[in-house]
Amino acid sequence: MAVAVKKWEKIEKNVGVLEFEVGVEEVNQSLDAAFKKVVKDVSMPGFRKGKVPRAIFENRYGVEVLYQDALDILLSAAYPEAVREADVIPVDRPSIDVVEFGKDQAALIKATITVKPEVELGEYKGISVEKKDFSVAADQVEEELKNLQKSHAEIVIAEEGTAVENGDTVVMDFKGFVNGEAFEGGEADNYQLEIGSGMFIPGFEEQLVGLKKGEEKDITVNFPEEYHVKTLAGQPATFQIKLHDIKRKQLPVLDDEFAKDISEFNTLDELKADIENKLKEKADADAKNYFEEAVISKAVENATVEIPDAMIENEIEVLLNDFKQRLQMQGIPFDAYIQFTGTDESSLKGEFRAQAETRVRTGLVLEAITEKEGLEASEGEVNAELEKIAESAKLDVDRVKAILEARDPGLSNLLADIKTRKTVELLVESAKAE
Known part of the structure; x- marks a missing residue:
């Protein structure tokens, strides 16, 4: 043209x-x-x-x-x-x-x-980072064992006369009223709610504690001022509750039989030893991630860049879409999340703003360091990355490459990822722990 x-x-x-x-x-x-x-x-x-x-x-x-x-x-x-x-x-x-x-x-x-802003780099080599203790304590092993116990608990219907406790799941009918009038979306039958999950309006779940099967109760709460339905925002509301059932976790006994049932180990001591080893591996990974993130954070802090608001707004949209997808994977419709948490899309975007700005700033600074250091992705590094993706996806390397090139001609995103990884390695290798 x-x-x-x-x-x-x-x-x-x-x-x-x-x-x-x-x-x-x-x-x-x-x-x-x-x-x-x-x-x-x-x-x-x-x-x-x-x-x-x-x-x-x-x-x-x-x-x-x-x-x-x-x-x-x-x-x-x-x-x-x-x-x-x-x-x-x-x-x-x-x-x-x-x-x-x-x-x-x-x-x-x-x-x-x-346009993309220019970055004025500060010190990014030889950065000093304060050491942090990531050693595994005995109580961490016990806590992880208790988590395993809870995750293998049997859900049972609580006995007659049992009162609701935090952590129970209740089955209930509810109907909400504001100024004596029922409102849309404020009614459900046989609804299951885990007490302490924070899924309902603040103050709602706490008032169910102590209630027994078959009992009825009126609960009074206030809708948050920023509630997405403007006619309900800040309004006092009354919910008529009828409790049908209480479901509670029944914990298994922590013994050798428990270890045999949930793992390849024959004794509880062997299971504990395996838990400790895995916690140590995680601690090593956490220590590495902490050091890496601290080094990057200081390099970013030492740089000067004026970020256009458009870049932050675009990143907020990315974060919001990621959040919606995570909810969807958990089987939670975004509209339902909005309704039960009393928030709205605008408020969520506000919560994402600081994270979005940090991500944009970090990306710009790392890209500027990559350019200054003249770091490139070699053909061998690209092929190695393609082979890793192919192995994970159980596909032929040529097939993976064709798929990626169809979405991203020239594999620019893959090349950028490799160069960014090399930049981070350069920063970490030159950094000092104090």
Whole structure:
């Protein structure tokens, strides 16, 4: 495509205006494509729908009616070419100003672009990190053993006269009222709720403690001020509760038989020894991760970079989508989570903001270090990574490569991951523990 960059000028620290020209041939081709798109829905006397000749169409409606569609078609190809030629990296959608555009003439476009910020690196080699104790204590082994005991507990219906305790699962009917009126979504029959899970409005679950099977109770709570249903936000509510059943975990005895039932070991002592070994392996991994994260954090802290808000907003969307997917994998609809926690999407985004900013800042600093150190991904490293993925997916290496290239031409994401890993290794190897 004939695209000529006229000028790139910064107007703010991370914002600039890119002026570029697109040739006459490309403009006319975009108008041709726009006509083919629009004419499909055009009917005129004497012509079948979609068969109106171009000259007659333009004579009646004017060629200008094609301009917006033609511009969209033209810019979808011309804009990426222009930013490549100008060697700028956009981080958000541009604001487009069409200076000149018309049939049989070149187009002149000005795009206001938010670009990836420059990073001023500080000290990143020889960083000192305070040591942290990750040794395994005896009580950790016992705690892990108790967790195993709980995870293999049998769920039983509690005996008559048993009162609800924290950790129990109750089966209940409930109906909610605000100002004496029932509200939508505030009613359910035979609903199962684990006490202490925090799934309901604050104060709800605690008031079920002490209730017995067959009993009824009115529970009074306040909807949070930031509740997503505006008519309920901050309102006092009363829930009529009828308790049907109490389900409780019955713990198995910790003995050799327990060890045999849940593991390949014959004695409880052997099981404990295995738990201790695994905790030590985890502690070693935790120590490594702590040191690595601390080194990266200090390198990022020592750098200076002004991050465009668009990059943070985009990262917030990534975090929110990841959160929704995790909920889905747990079988929890996002709408149900919103309803029972009393939050909303806007509040969640606010909670993700600090994490998003940290992730963006860290990525930019690591990328700047990679570039400064001239680190690259070798062919051997790429092949090794492909083989690792293929082994994990139980697929042929060529098949894995084809799948990845279809999603990511040039394997740019894979190359970036390898280079980032090498950058982190460089930082950690030069760091000191004190």
